[in-house]
Amino acid sequence: MASEKIDGFTLEQRHGKARVRLGRVWRSQSGRHIFVEWTVSISLLSNCLAAYVRDDNSDIVATDSMKNTVYAKAKECAQQLSMEEFAIKLAKHFTSFYQQVTTAIVTVEEKPWERAYIDGQPHDHGFKRGSEMHTTEVIVEKSGALQVTSGIQGLALLKTTQAGFEGFIRDKYTALADTRERIVATEVTASWRYPFESLSGIPLQPLYFTERYLDVKKVLAETFFGPPRGGVYSPSVQSTLYQMAKTVLNRFPDISSIQLKMPNLHFLPVNISSKDNPAIVKFDDDVYLPTSEPHGSIEATVSRIRAKM
Numbered sequence: 001m002a003s004e005k006i007d008g009f010t011l012e013q014r015h016g017k018a019r020v021r022l023g024r025v026w027r028s029q030s031g032r033h034i035f036v037e038w039t040v041s042i043s044l045l046s047n048c049l050a051a052y053v054r055d056d057n058s059d060i061v062a063t064d065s066m067k068n069t070v071y072a073k074a075k076e077c078a079q080q081l082s083m084e085e086f087a088i089k090l091a092k093h094f095t096s097f098y099q100q101v102t103t104a105i106v107t108v109e110e111k112p113w114e115r116a117y118i119d120g121q122p123h124d125h126g127f128k129r130g131s132e133m134h135t136t137e138v139i140v141e142k143s144g145a146l147q148v149t150s151g152i153q154g155l156a157l158l159k160t161t162q163a164g165f166e167g168f169i170r171d172k173y174t175a176l177a178d179t180r181e182r183i184v185a186t187e188v189t190a191s192w193r194y195p196f197e198s199l200s201g202i203p204l205q206p207l208y209f210t211e212r213y214l215d216v217k218k219v220l221a222e223t224f225f226g227p228p229r230g231g232v233y234s235p236s237v238q239s240t241l242y243q244m245a246k247t248v249l250n251r252f253p254d255i256s257s258i259q260l261k262m263p264n265l266h267f268l269p270v271n272i273s274s275k276d277n278p279a280i281v282k283f284d285d286d287v288y289l290p291t292s293e294p295h296g297s298i299e300a301t302v303s304r305i306r307a308k309m
């Protein structure tokens with residue numbers, strides 16, 4: 001927030017345009033199209049105190065102009081670029097173009113349109129919607145200082161065995177039995193920080209951020225499941241979460257921290273009995289009641305310990 005002292009008060013303020021929806025097609029000579037759908041939100045920290053206290057809008061960047069800038073910059077980008085690069089380009093524009101703007105915060109969410117395959121063949125211009133969503137938040141200051149965070153939302157993962165939960169605190173309210181056999185299911189929300197601290201430090205490699213997103217998604221899923229034959233045992237969601245975070249940090253030196261939110265979406269054993277029939281359904285690791293509420297909420301952030309200078 002931009003913060004100023006006025007009338008004996010502190011005023012903290014920002015303004016921007018939320019959820020600007022954009023579709024962009026890049027067409028190649030060969031007839032192969034690339035398509036993205038992005039929802040862009042912009043928030044500017046700027047010196048526009050007069051608008052709040054003196055009814056003077058002369059220092060205001062209109063949020064309508066911010067919206068137009070999204071489309072104008074999208075038009076300018078003749079080549080496919082990652083949503084992180086697009087967010088950086090926009091944020092850089094706001095901080096360098098407007099003297100009043102000190103910091104720009106740009107977030108982008110990407111709808112997961114994936115190329116369609118017909119009989120194993122990639123379609124030139126047909127796309128179908130996948131499930132999980134790529135997200136990013138970019139903060140650019142006038143000085144060129146930069147923070148890039150990327151993430152994933154709605155990565156739904158489930159395995160039917162190789163999971164348990166035992167040895168937890170038992171007291172007079174505990175009903176849950178120890179188990180070494182259960183379904184474990186979650187919908188991962190991840191966000192990871194890149195170490196680049198200035199505009200000049202960003203890798204020039206085209207689509208660098210897009211590739212890294214796909215890599216991280218793959219590593220998260222692979223670590224959750226374990227090898228295709230036999231999998232890997234999960235003693236708790238906490239343990240699996242830590243393995244997932246650790247594997248991402250070990251695999252990618254260019255990621256400095258990762259936050260994972262992994263709700264434990266319970267699949268309850270089904271046992272149904274009546275007075276006459278004590279075993280209408282007797283649970284034998286086969287019939288479950290899927291639930292969404294309540295769910296366990298398990299989250300953690302794992303960061304590299306920075307070497308002392």
Ligand SMILES: O=c1[nH]c(=O)c2[nH]c(=O)[nH]c2[nH]1
Nearest residue numbers: 165176235236237238264296
């Ligand atoms: O993996 C789990 N972690 C918990 O903290 C927890 N608590 C619970 O009731 N079941 C589970 N499972």
